[in-house]
Amino acid sequence: MSNLLSRLLLSLILLVGAPVVYCVSYFVLDGSLIRTDELSLLASNGVTSLFIVVAWILIWRRQVVWTAGRRQMTIVAGLLALIPALLVNLIISATSRFVDEVAIVIGGLCWCSVWLALTVFIWRETALERAKRLGEVSESAIACPNCGYNMTGLRQARCPECGTQYTLDELFGMLRERAADLEREQVEAK
Ligand SMILES: [Zn+2]
Structure with missing residues (x-):
């Protein structure tokens, strides 16, 4: 198996594994450490995002030329991804008072996908x-x-x-x- 193929497979496993990490962290945190549903979901968002960020960087770090600009852009992308995540969260919360939990989960999902997509462009090598x-x-x-x-x-x-x-x-x-x-x-x- 080539290096690239094994990285692509690991990326696929990461995307499949992320919901598992989310569920496990939610069931561990909810009720035992954190009282409210919303806070447990927010904490699970944090744990899962951290898992994705660390795993994604570990998988691709050798393929990326880490210039100072790329490092900064990778961090800026994390902040930029918060904007669509918060927007999606607000829109869903505004449409109904009873789906705060759904808004948090989808907001987290939105952050991860936007950040991952941005890294694909930031990490791509120039000619x-x-x-x-x-x-x-x-x-x-x-x-x-x-x-x-x-x-x-x-x-x-x-x-x-x-x-x-x-x-x-x-x-x-x-x-x-x-x-x-x-x-x-x-x-x-x-
Ligand atoms: Zn040419």
């Missing part, structure tokens, strides 16, 4: 990172800005991999930009 990972970029190599294909030695400014057509000044401009990016990333990494 430049892909090129570096594949060893296709050295300081002087010209890589296709669109797909990272090494265009060194070509007699035309058209990428044979993705078909994007460039002008020479575009390629030189992007080469300078990339050198600046590399420099900035090296400074950030320090």
Whole structure:
């Protein structure tokens, strides 16, 4: 089994396991430690979210290039995901006085799915990172800005991999930009 396949399977197991964690934490907390239903559900939201966040990061951490920007965005995504979660919670609570519990559960579900979806975009590697990972970029190599294909030695400014057509000044401009990016990333990494 390849590494990627085992990560995908673990992700699937995580999504199936999350409701189990939710139920177990609810039954442990409710009645024994916490008196009200709403608080027990809120605490179970917290426990399950923590489980998902930790497991998700553990599964994918080696696949992600952890720049300072990505770390910050991952945390910001957690805060951003609170907005739709609270909105959904408010809307459901407003429509009926008797479904507060449902509002809490769906609000938690909403937070987890929004955060997970955001991490997929935040953690995705850029064309430049892909090129570096594949060893296709050295300081002087010209890589296709669109797909990272090494265009060194070509007699035309058209990428044979993705078909994007460039002008020479575009390629030189992007080469300078990339050198600046590399420099900035090296400074950030320090
Ligand atoms: Zn290309």
